[in-house]
Amino acid sequence: MELHLETVALFSLKLAYESDGSSPILRDDLVMGGYQRDVFELLVRRGDVEAIQVKVDECVGLALEAIGGVDKPLGRELRRLAGEFSGIQTLAQLDAPLIALKSYLKDIQ
Template sequence: METSLETIALFSLKLAYEEEGLSPILRDDMVMGDYQKDIFELLVKRGDVQAIQFKMNECLSLAMDALGGVEKPLGRELSKLSAQLSQAQSLEQLGQPLLAIKGYLRDIL
């Protein structure tokens, strides 16, 4: 799960900040500081679903803005997937929405 969380953060930040012709954003970049695998690992070990959702919502909000918001088709779909993530009440319930979001972001990158 930690890898999926980190990947979603990376893809979201790439959408928001990566510019054509410049160096790509990588997992070890400064912008990834609060979204690294070890931070997510700690949150998963604690079972802190709310903190995970908060961190994901921060990243997905940036991605949403980069996609043009809910007024645009890509943003609407991301909004639907994000809503499923927000409704999760346990770590087990986070699994499927995380995989769906990760796959969606991978497809649009």
């Protein structure tokens, strides 16, 4: 799960901060500091679903701005998927919405 969480953050931050002709954002870049696998691993071990959702929402919010907000079709779908992820109550329920969110972000790169 931690890898999926880190990947969602990475793809979101790529949408927000990468531009054509610039260096790509990598997992070890400073912008990923608070969203690396070990950070998510600690939150998963603690069972802190709310903190996980806050971190993911921060990244998705940046991606949402980068693609034009909820007024655009890509933004509406991203908001819908993020809403499903945010509505989850337990760690066991996070997998399917997380994978859907990750797949969507990968597709719109």
